[in-house]
Amino acid sequence: MxxxxxxxxxxxxxxxIELNKNTVNTSESIxxxxxxxxxVIRKIMGMLKKADLIxxxxxxxxxxxxxxxxxxxLLDVYNAVHVVKDNELFSVHSNPNPNCIVGQTIQGSVEHYFHRAQRAMEDELKxxxxxxxxxxxxxxxxx
Amino acid sequence: MxxxxxxxxxxxxxxxIELNKNTVNTSESIxxxxxxxxxVIRKIMGMLKKADLIxxxxxxxxxxxxxxxxxxxLLDVYNAVHVVKDNELFSVHSNPNPNCIVGQTIQGSVEHYFHRAQRAMEDELKxxxxxxxxxxxxxxxxx
DNA sequence: AATACATGTAACTAATTAAATTACAAGTTG
DNA sequence: CAACTTGTAATTTAATTAGTTACATGTATT
Known part of the structure; x- marks a missing residue:
C-alpha cells in the first residue's frame, strides 16, 4: 500500500505557482x-481551494x-487532498471474535498505538x- | 488508502500466544x-517466523x-508483515515533465520530506x- | 451576444492491490 | 498409516485508485 x-x-x-510565476498556469499546462x-489537476486544485491554500x-x-x-x-496539503482519513492510516481487521480476550479487546487497544504513530508522522509533516x-x-x- | x-x-x-497460553493455538483456532x-493466518505466521519473532x-x-x-x-511486527515498503509510504507521481523546473526536481525534493515523515511514524512504533x-x-x- | 477558453464536476473505464478462498504438498505424531 | 498440522501457490472476489470522457458553468474579448 x-x-x-x-x-x-x-x-x-x-x-x-511560485516557480512558474512568469506565465499563467492553467489546469492544462499543469x-x-x-x-x-x-x-485530475482540476479536482486536486478544487481541494486545495476548499482548504484555503489557493x-x-x-x-x-x-x-x-x-x-x-x-x-x-506539508500537513496542510496532506489534509487538503484527503489522502488519509482521520486516524485511519492503519486499518484494523473487522469483526474479531468477541468470545476471545484478544478478539474482544484488540480494536480498542491497538487503535491507541496506531493513532500515536500516525500523529507522529503528521506532526513531522507540520x-x-x-x-x-x-x-x-x-x-x-x-x- | x-x-x-x-x-x-x-x-x-x-x-x-500469551493470552491463550493455556491452550494450543492452531492456524484454525487463530x-x-x-x-x-x-x-491467511498461516501466511502471516510465516512472515512472523521469517522475522524471528515466533x-x-x-x-x-x-x-x-x-x-x-x-x-x-510494533515496528518489528510492522516490518515483519511487510505492510509498507521501505521508504514508500508516500507515493510520488511518475514521469513528471523534465522540461519544467518542478517536473525535473520534485521527485528528489519531495522524497526527502516523505522519508522523514515516514521515519517519524516508524520511530514511534519502535x-x-x-x-x-x-x-x-x-x-x-x-x- | 457570440465565440473562445477556462474551471467545476459527475459518470464511466481501466488498472492495481488487498483479502479471501481453494487446493494440495510436505511434515509430525501416535 | 491415519489424522492432523503447517507451508504455499493459484485463483477468485472485492475494493480502491487513477485516468478518461463529457458536459455544465463561468469569464473575457471582440
Missing amino acids: SISSRFSVGIHILSL AESVNTNAA TVQPGVAGIQFARDYAEIT TMTIKDVIDDMRRDVQS | SISSRFSVGIHILSL AESVNTNAA TVQPGVAGIQFARDYAEIT TMTIKDVIDDMRRDVQS
Whole structure:
C-alpha cells in the first residue's frame, strides 16, 4: 500500500505557482508538467481551494496562493487532498471474535498505538513548508 | 488508502500466544479468533517466523515467541508483515515533465520530506511493544 | 451576444492491490 | 498409516485508485 500521489501532485501544483510565476498556469499546462489528465489537476486544485491554500476563479486561468507559501505546511496539503482519513492510516481487521480476550479487546487497544504513530508522522509533516520544497527545487535545478 | 490489516492481525496472533497460553493455538483456532481464513493466518505466521519473532514447526500445532514479548516492538511486527515498503509510504507521481523546473526536481525534493515523515511514524512504533498491547488487553477485558 | 477558453464536476473505464478462498504438498505424531 | 498440522501457490472476489470522457458553468474579448 502507498499513500495516494494526490499528495505529491498537490505539492507539485503549489510549487508551480511560485516557480512558474512568469506565465499563467492553467489546469492544462499543469497537467503537462505533472504528466496527467487536466481533470485530475482540476479536482486536486478544487481541494486545495476548499482548504484555503489557493485561490482560483471559475472560468479564469491562473492560480494564486491564498497565503504566504512559507506558512503552508506539508500537513496542510496532506489534509487538503484527503489522502488519509482521520486516524485511519492503519486499518484494523473487522469483526474479531468477541468470545476471545484478544478478539474482544484488540480494536480498542491497538487503535491507541496506531493513532500515536500516525500523529507522529503528521506532526513531522507540520514542520515542513512549501517554501522548503521550493528552495530545494531552486537549488537542485539543472539549468 | 489504509495500511493493510495484516499488521493488526500480526499483533492479534502474537497477543494470542500469551493470552491463550493455556491452550494450543492452531492456524484454525487463530483464524476463528481473528475471523478470517486459516490460510491467511498461516501466511502471516510465516512472515512472523521469517522475522524471528515466533517459532513454528511444520506439521506441529502451536506457536511460541522466539524472544521475550517485552522486547518485540510494533515496528518489528510492522516490518515483519511487510505492510509498507521501505521508504514508500508516500507515493510520488511518475514521469513528471523534465522540461519544467518542478517536473525535473520534485521527485528528489519531495522524497526527502516523505522519508522523514515516514521515519517519524516508524520511530514511534519502535517505542511500543507487544507487552504494552497485552497489558492493555488484560486491563480492558470484560470478564 | 457570440465565440473562445477556462474551471467545476459527475459518470464511466481501466488498472492495481488487498483479502479471501481453494487446493494440495510436505511434515509430525501416535 | 491415519489424522492432523503447517507451508504455499493459484485463483477468485472485492475494493480502491487513477485516468478518461463529457458536459455544465463561468469569464473575457471582440
